[in-house]
Structures are given as structure tokens and as C-alpha cells.
Amino acid sequence: DAKTTQPNSMESNEEEPVHLPCNHSTISGTDYIHWYRQLPSQGPEYVIHGLTSNVNNRMASLAIAEDRKSSTLILHRATLRDAAVYYCILRGTGNQFYFGTGTSLTVIP
Amino acid sequence: NAGVMQNPRHLVRRRGQEARLRCSPMKGHSHVYWYRQLPEEGLKFMVYLQKENIIDESGMPKERFSAEFPKEGPSILRIQQVVRGDSAAYFCASSPQEAATNEKLFFGSGTQLSVL
Numbered sequence: 001d002a003k004t005t006q007p008n009s010m011e012s013n014e015e016e017p018v019h020l021p022c023n024h025s026t027i028s029g030t031d032y033i034h035w036y037r038q039l040p041s042q043g044p045e046y047v048i049h050g051l052t053s054n055v056n057n058r059m060a061s062l063a064i065a066e067d068r069k070s071s072t073l074i075l076h077r078a079t080l081r082d083a084a085v086y087y088c089i090l091r092g093t094g095n096q097f098y099f100g101t102g103t104s105l106t107v108i109p
Numbered sequence: 110n111a112g113v114m115q116n117p118r119h120l121v122r123r124r125g126q127e128a129r130l131r132c133s134p135m136k137g138h139s140h141v142y143w144y145r146q147l148p149e150e151g152l153k154f155m156v157y158l159q160k161e162n163i164i165d166e167s168g169m170p171k172e173r174f175s176a177e178f179p180k181e182g183p184s185i186l187r188i189q190q191v192v193r194g195d196s197a198a199y200f201c202a203s204s205p206q207e208a209a210t211n212e213k214l215f216f217g218s219g220t221q222l223s224v225l
Contacts, residue, residue, distance in 0.1 A: 034213070036214075087151065101150065
């Protein structure tokens with residue numbers, strides 16, 4: 001699986017939008033972009049995934065660059081419960097989800 | 110519908126003892142993945158199993174570690190003769206079929222192994 005680059009940490013004020021960036025310059029044409037998040041002392045949970053088009057679900061939105069070399073996870077209104085480590089993952093062939101170190105999001109009340 | 114269940118939640122072992130970690134996948138899921146997370150690090154893939162088969166163990170240390178997923182019962186990750194460096198959180202994930210490129214994984218809450 002190809003690797004991704006994310007900032008180590010970010011901060012956001014409560015109830016404001018958050019844009020979490022991810023670079024994946026070596027992405028191949030068939031790689032899906034997945035996002036998971038890990039709350040403290042818990043296992044990762046699925047957030048969203050996409051291939052080429054932007055995606056929306058009840059948790060977040062995923063904006064994918066036209067060249068697919070980067071993507072952005074958008075939390076429309078950050079809450080304290082959104083404080084977590086967010087992992088951007090490329091999912092191609094093979095059995096491994098490569099998690100990397102992710103972005104630690106702090107939400108300020 | 111119960112999620113992925115892991116037990117025990119916390120496990121304390123002395124150096125040289127054996128650790129057995131259990132994982133019951135979600136109902137209807139026949140694929141299990143094990144990951145290890147050291148403090149302040151991301152998750153590292155260890156092994157991928159289907160019922161009665163090890164499909165990919167490329168992330169598993171060559172010695173002391175083994176995994177199984179029998180026809181009946183939970184998946185077991187076994188660590189023999191534990192050392193302090195084995196202290197970590199171990200997570201299990203399951204999927205209904207082989208995690209294809211657009212399939213998602215469901216994770217358990219993990220087992221925190223502490224080796225004294």
C-alpha cells in the first residue's frame with residue numbers, strides 16, 4: 001500500500017469547521033482513500049472513503065483533489081467528541097491498511 | 110448486533126510468561142486482522158486470517174508470536190515468553206469478506222498488554 005503524509009497535530013475551536021489534509025503523491029489509479037479515527041483508549045473507527053469524487057456522510061465530507069495526490073477530511077462543526085487521531089489510508093491491493101501516525105486533533109471549548 | 114469483541118481488555122504478564130489475546134469478530138464476518146500499537150505510534154499490521162487459514166502473516170514477528178482462527182470460537186493471538194518490548198495495545202478488526210479496496214474494517218476496543 002502507498003503511504004500518506006499528514007500533519008502531526010491540529011487544533012480547532014468547538015463548533016467551527018476543521019479541514020484535515022493528507023498528501024498521497026504516489027497514489028495509483030485503483031487506490032481508494034480511506035479515513036479512520038481513533039478516540040483515546042479505543043480502536044479505530046471508520047469515517048469515510050472515496051475514489052475520485054467528493055463524498056459526504058453523516059460524520060464528515062471527503063474532498064479529493066482532481067489529480068488525486070491529496071485529499072481533505074472536513075468536519076463541518078467540530079465537537080469535543082471529535083478529538084481523536086485521524087488516519088488517512090490508501091487502500092489498494094493487499095491485506096494491509098497502512099495507518100501511519102495520523103493527525104492528532106484537539107478541539108478547544 | 111454486537112461489534113468486534115476483544116478480551117481481556119487489560120492483561121498483565123511477567124517476562125517469560127505466555128499471553129493469549131482473544132477476538133470474536135462481528136456476526137457474519139469471516140475475516141480477521143490483528144494490529145499492534147506501540148505508545149505514541151500508529152497501528153502496525155500483524156496478520157490476516159480467514160476461518161482455519163492464515164492468509165498473510167507478513168507483519169508477524171518470526172518468533173514467539175502465532176495466530177489462529179479456528180472453525181469454531183474466537184481468533185487467538187498468542188505470544189510466548191513475553192518480553193517488555195511486547196507491551197502494547199493489540200487491536201483486532203473484522204470484515205465480512207476480504208477487505209477489498211472499498212471495504213471497511215470494524216475494530217475492537219483492543220487488549221492492553223503490560224509486561225512486568
